[in-house]
Amino acid sequence: MRILVLGASGYLGESVYHQLHKKYENVLGTFNSSPKNRLIQLSVLDKKAVTQVMTSYKPQVIIWCIKEDGRDVTFDGLSSILDNISPYVRLIYVSTDGFMGGHGQYKEDTKMVYYQHNPLAAYINHKINAEKYIMANHPNHVIIRTGPIYGKNILGNLDKRTLQIMDKLLKKEKIYRALNLYKTFVHVQDLAELIMELSNHDYQGILHVGPKTKESYYSFNKKVAHQLRLDSTYLIEYEISMDKARIEEIVLDTSMDTTTCRWLFHTHFRSVL
Numbered sequence: 001m002r003i004l005v006l007g008a009s010g011y012l013g014e015s016v017y018h019q020l021h022k023k024y025e026n027v028l029g030t031f032n033s034s035p036k037n038r039l040i041q042l043s044v045l046d047k048k049a050v051t052q053v054m055t056s057y058k059p060q061v062i063i064w065c066i067k068e069d070g071r072d073v074t075f076d077g078l079s080s081i082l083d084n085i086s087p088y089v090r091l092i093y094v095s096t097d098g099f100m101g102g103h104g105q106y107k108e109d110t111k112m113v114y115y116q117h118n119p120l121a122a123y124i125n126h127k128i129n130a131e132k133y134i135m136a137n138h139p140n141h142v143i144i145r146t147g148p149i150y151g152k153n154i155l156g157n158l159d160k161r162t163l164q165i166m167d168k169l170l171k172k173e174k175i176y177r178a179l180n181l182y183k184t185f186v187h188v189q190d191l192a193e194l195i196m197e198l199s200n201h202d203y204q205g206i207l208h209v210g211p212k213t214k215e216s217y218y219s220f221n222k223k224v225a226h227q228l229r230l231d232s233t234y235l236i237e238y239e240i241s242m243d244k245a246r247i248e249e250i251v252l253d254t255s256m257d258t259t260t261c262r263w264l265f266h267t268h269f270r271s272v273l
Contacts, residue, residue, distance in 0.1 A: 003199055004059035005029040006044065006066050006081075009036045012094065013065035015153040015192035023196065028057055032066075044077035054084035061090045061199045074126040075133065082138050091141045092198055094191075095131055097184065097254045098124035102245075104182055104214065104253035108145075108206045108260060118249040131206075142198050143206045145256065147184035149191060150224070150272075159188065162228075165221055169230045177218040179237045182253040184210040185220055187270050194267040207261055211269040214255035223272045 001024055008017035008029025017029040017039075030042040030053075042049055044066065062081065068074055082091075098120075099106045100113040112128045115121035134141050150159045158166075168175050186209060194209055215223070218237045225232040245252055262269065 001061065001200065002026045002057060002059050003028070003061045003063065004053075004057060005063045006042070007032070008039050008065065009034045010065055010067055011153055011157060011159060012149060012188055012191065014155050014157065015188050016063055016065055016195050018154045019192050019196050020199065028053075028059070044073065044080055047076075047080045047083075050080045051084050054081075059085070059089060061092065063195060063199065064091070064093045068123070068126050068130070074130045078130060078133055082134075085138075087138065087140060089140065090199065091134065091138055092195055093130065093134055093141060093143050094195075095143050095145045096124060096127045097145055097147045097256060098127060099254045100251060102252045102254075104255040105257045106208070106254070107257045108208055115249055117247075118251075121249070140204060142203060144191075144195070144198075145206060145208050146186045146191060147210055147254065147256065148220075149186050149188050150220075151187040151189060153188045154192065162224055165224055165235075166228060166230065169225060169232065169234055172231075172234055174234045174236055175221065176236045176238050177216075177221045178240050179216050179218045180239045180252055181217045181250070182214045182255050183217070183220070184208075184255045184258065185215050185272055186210040190267060190269045194261070194265060194269075197265050197267055201265075203264065208256040208258050209261045209269065210256060210258045211271045212258060212262065213271045214253070215272050220272055227273065 003020055005017045007013040009031035020027045029039045031039045032043050042053055098112045115124050131143050150162055152158055221235055222232055
C-alpha cells in the first residue's frame, strides 16, 4: 500500500510517518520548510510539484498532517491534492474541536459553527471550511476531530503546551489555568496509532477521537506536572466568568463523545493520568 503523509516533519506527522514506516515499506513523507531524513520537500501550494508527486508516486492513502496557517493552504492546498487523485484514494484529514454551545460531549453529527471573536477564530474557521470542502468533493475520506494533542511523539519531541509548563515551573513562574475550560485531550502516539489503523479501514466520514474522560485545562496541567515530577505550587487555578466567555467567544466545554472511535477501533486512548 502506498501511503503519503503530508506534513511528516511536524509534531503529529513525525509519529504518523514513523509508525506507518514500521508496518509498511512504501510510505512517503513530505516537509515544507523543516528538512528531515527520508522526507521530500513539497508545498501543497505548488500545483506543478503536487501533480508531479501524485503522478509518479500514485498514493492510495493520503494523510493530511499539515499545520494550516492560512486560507490558501486550506483551499488551494486541498484543491491541488484532490484535483490530482481519483475518488478511490483514501484521504485522512486531521481537524479540530471548534464547537459552539459549550455543553460538551459533542457527537459526530454536530456541525461546527464559524467563530467571530475567539483568538483562534481564523484557525478554527479554516478547519470548518476544509471539512466542508472535503465532504463536498471527495467521498472516500475520514475527518478526524481531535482536541488538544499532547505528550512525547515517537521521536521524543514534546508538544508546545507541555514545554511551556516545564519552562515556567522550572523557573518558578506562576501559570494560570482555567478550572472550568474543558477539552478532550489526545495523546499524540494514540492518535498516530489510530491514523495507522484508519489507513487500512473502510470507515468513512467524521470521527471524534480520544478517551472517554474530559479534563479542564487546570486538571490537565496539574497531571502533566505530576508526570514530569515538577513542583506544581506555581500552577494557579481560576475560573473564566460567563461574561468573559460570552464577550471573547470562549466555549467552556468542547469535549467530545468518542464512543464510536472507542467501539470500532483497536486503538486505546489513554486518559491523562
